[in-house]
Amino acid sequence: MIELQNVCRTFTVGDQQVAALRDIDLRLDAGEYISIMGPSGSGKSTMLNMLGLLDRPSSGTYLLDGGNVTELNDEQQARVRREKIGFVFQSFHLVPRLTAAQNVELPMILAGIPAEERNARVRVLMQNYGLSDRADHKPDQLSGGQRQRVAIARATVMNPTVLLADEPTGNLDRNTGWEVLKLLEGLLEQGITLVLVTHDAEIGARAHRCIHMLDGRIISDERQEK
C-alpha cells in the first residue's frame, strides 16, 4: 500500500523554482492497476520517480506499506527499491555488455543472493517469458519486444510489490507493444501493484484506475470497473 501526503517537488532551473509536483495526495492499494496520463511536463514521470524512491519529495510524506520512506537514508531506500519496487523503462535500460540472463540476474547480484539460487530463478523466469533460447544473447542481438521482456523479467525477479512502468511500449511497434502490455497485466494476477505512465489514451484506458495530471497536479482520478 502506497500513500503520498501533501507531496511537493520543486526543481531549481537557473534562478527559478519550477514545481513538478504540487500538493499530491494519493493512495494506491495493493494489487491495483493504475495508469498515469498527462501531457509532457505534467509531472507524471516525476511522480513515478517519486513512487520508485529515485527522487525525494521537497516536502510531504511518502508512506510505503505503512512506513515513512522519506526519512530513510540512501542505504535503506536502496534496500526498499531492491526488495519492493520494480522498474520498466521506455528505453529498456539493459546493460549492453551483459547477456539477457545476466541482465535478469543483476538485481539478485546486488541483493547478494547466492549464485545457484540466482541461476534457478533466472531459468524459470526466462522460460516463463519465452526467452529461454535468447538467454545468452546480448541486448543488441534482441528485438525490441524481447528486450522489453528481458527488462520486465529483471524488474520482477525480486518479486516486488510494486511495478513502475514508464512508457513501456513507447519504443515498440503496436503489436509488440500490446504483447508487452499483456505480459505486464498478467503480473496483476500475482497481486503486484502496476503503475503505468503513458500518454497513449488507449493504453491508459485499460487500467482499473486512471489518473490524469496537469502542471504537477492530479486533475482527475477515475476508477472503472472491468
Place this chain on the structure above:
Amino acid sequence: MKLADTLQFASGSLRGSPTRTLLMMLAMSIGVAAVVVLTALGEGARRYVIDQFSSLGTNLVIVLPGRTETAGVGPGLMSGQTPRDITLDDAQALLRSRAIKRIAPLTVGSATISRGALNREVVVAGSSSDMLGIRHMSIAVGSFLPPGDLHDSASVCVLGNAIKRELFGNEQAVGQSVRLGDRRFRVIGVLASQGESMGMRTDDLVIIPVATAHQLFNTTSLFRVLIEAKNRDAIEAAVSEAEKIMVQRHSGERDVTVITQDAILQTFDRILTALTMAVGGIAAISLAVAGVLIMNVMLIAVAQRIREIGLLKALGAPARQIRHLFFAEAVLLSGVGSVAGLALGYMGSFIIGKVYPMLPVSPPWWAVLAATLTALGTGVLFSVWPARRAARLDPVAALAGK
C-alpha cells in the same frame, strides 16, 4: 552484494572496454617495471662494488703515509716537518699487534720489462709473500714470492697474466728470465687472470720482493701497508693499534692515515643504497602518473556509463555499492597491471643481467614490495574521486544520461 560478485562485475565492465583497460594496465605495468628494473640496476651496482671491495681482501686495514686532516693546518706544517716515510721496519713492527694477522708492505713504481726484443712499460709492485692471501690473488703457474725476511732482495718476479702472454705467448714462463730496469729477474710464477678489480689490473702487474723494489726504485719508503686483521671484530683494534705503533715509531707524530676497507665499503654501500632508492623513487613517479591516467579514464568511464549507474541505483544499489564497484575496478586494474609490470621488470632485469654479466642484477625485495603497494595504492587513491562522483549521481538524471 558479495565480494566475488563485485569483482566479477568489475572485471566484466573492464572487459567491456578492452582497449581502455589494456592502455591503463600498460601505464601501470610500465611504472612498476620501471621501479623494478631501475632498483635492480642500482642494487646490482651496489653489490658489484661490494664484491669488488671484497675481492680486494677481507678484514683489510690500510696504512698510508701522511695525515689527512679535515680542518685546520696539520701539525706537520706547524712544526715545519714533512710526514715521515713508512719504512719496512715500521711495517714489520705492526705485527706486534695481536689484532693483526698478517701484513703486506707495498711499493709501487713503473719500469720497463723486456725479454729479448720485446719490451713494455709495466707497473711494478714490491711486496711480500702475504700479499697473495691478503689481496685474494691466485697463482696460475709456479709460485708466489717466497716467504722470509722482508729485507731479502731476491731477483725473482711474478708476472701478471697479460704480461706473461705478451712476453712469452704460449711458452713456459716460469724458470725463464726477464729484464726489469737494469736487473735480470727470474720468473717464479704467473698470476691467474682476475680481470679488473677497483681500477687495478693485476693482469698487467709485475710483483717483486719489496726490498728488491726499493733497490730498483732507489727508495726506502712504502706506498701502503696492507694489514689483515685477525677477524671482523678485530678490525677496530687493528686500526687503533696500528696507529699507536706508528705514532710510537714516528716519535709521537701522527703522520700516517689508517683506513679500513669496511669504512670505505660502508660509505659506498650507503651512497649506492641512497642512489637506488632515489632512482626507484623517480620511477615511482611514473606510477603516480599512471594513477592520474587511471583517474582521468575512470572519470570518462563514469560519464560514459552514467545510464548504467542510474540503472544500478534504480535496481537497488546504494551509493556504497557503486563506490565499491569502481574501487574494485581500480584494484583489479592496478593489481593485474602490477603483476604484468613485475613480470616485465623481472624480464628486463634478466636481460640486463645477460647483457652485463658482471652486474649481479636482481631487484631488491623492498623495491618490488614498494612498487606493488604503490601501484595498488595509487590505483585505489586515484579512483576515490571517480567512485564518489559515480556514487553521488542523481539516479533520475543518470538514467536520462544527464
